[in-house]
Amino acid sequence: MVDVHFLNATLRLKYVTGSDEQNEPIFITKSYRNISPSHNEGDLVAVAHVIASLSSQTLASIVKQETNELS
Helix, strand or coil, rough: CCCCEEEEEEEEEEEEEEEEECCCCEEEEEECCCCCCCCHHHHHHHHHHHHHHHCCCEEEEEEEEEEEECC
């Protein structure tokens, strides 16, 4: 049996800030650390959209990155 122990989580919001000479999008990422394991994905998406609404850039993606210890 494998034990999984939550260590930490980070919420990453990726924004489109413009485009380069080849018309490819330029991105910037903002990270929010120490996300509690008790928050479900639906809550995180709702919070991410509220945070993104405060920005003038367009939200491109929302990522939850979790680190666990396996033993």
